[in-house]
Amino acid sequence: MLHADYSFPNGLRVQPRSIQQRTARYTLHTLVDVGHHARHTARHVRQDPDERYRVFVPISGMAMAGHGNDDGLITPGAATLTTPSMPMEFSASGLRGYVLKLPVRDISEPLGLISPLSAQIDLRSGYGMMLVDMIQNLSKWRDTLTGWDFNTRCADLAVLICKALGGDAHLSCAERGLLASLARQRMRQRIHADGGRTLSLAGLAVGLGWSVRTVQAAMAEAGTRTARCCGKSGWRRRTGG
Structure with a gap:
């Protein structure tokens, strides 16, 4: 069963301070x-x-998480992975974002780790960008998800985290679909910003953190022809296509 709890500052039921989605296995704040x-x-x-x-997946604000003498700054652009199985101190100021709780074995077993891991993931490209998109949608659709849906999506997030930490460049079918969706979002942003004049497949791939071939294949699989995406903006000329 999926539970959703809301906490409000000073007991005033206006803008919630935090929202918690949880099952017996996973929790998302x-x-x-x-x-x-x-x-x-x-x-x-x-x-x-x-x-x-x-x-910890910060969107704005900042926080500090420390284990012993090791202090880590949590700021937008990087997710921080940590565990309270060791003494820990945490402080935050104006923090907006997400905290996903998941079993250690979801990360440790696929990566072959013996001890708990403390690490960071770049959220600006690659798997990190996918992680942000998935976790935002998980929060956005909380009122329509079943417990099974929530657990399945959290398990998918754990796989993304493992791939980001382990350097696995192989994308599943669902991940290729997500990459194509992110690529289309980036393209719309460039077209809105300058009519697509600076849009190129090479630039798109760099921004997404994947190779040109990977982005092109993902978009083709999703039914998007890259040569048509830019209209008259010269996509073929700048990519050599």
Whole structure:
């Protein structure tokens, strides 16, 4: 079963401060505007062990997460993967974004890890860009998702995280469809900005973090002919197509 909980600042039911979607396996917090400080001490680790990973996906604002003497700044553009199985301190100021909680084994087993991992993922391109798009839609459609839907999409997010951390460049059919969707979004943005004059397949691929061949194949599979996407903007001339 999928549960959705809302928390409001000062008890006023106006703009929620955070929204929580959860099942027995996964939890997604949508942070609307959070200023927060918390410490997870060695005593907490012993008395209330929690080995689920936290994946922080910031959209705006900033936060600091520290393990021992290692402090990591959480800012837009990078997701931070951490776990409270070790003592941890967290502080945030005006943070908007998402926190996904998922079992350690969802990450550790595919990557062959023995100990919990602390790492960052670039959200500006590649799998990181897909991660942001998927997690935003997961929050957006929370009122229509079943528990099974939520678990399935969270499992897909775990796969993306593993691929981003492991450097796996092989895209599944669903991931190629998502890449094609992101490519079309980027194209519309360029056409809106300058009529498509600066739009090229090579530039699009660099912005998305994939090779030209991968982007072209994904779009072709989705039924989008790249040569037609720019109209008179000279796509073929600038890409050599």
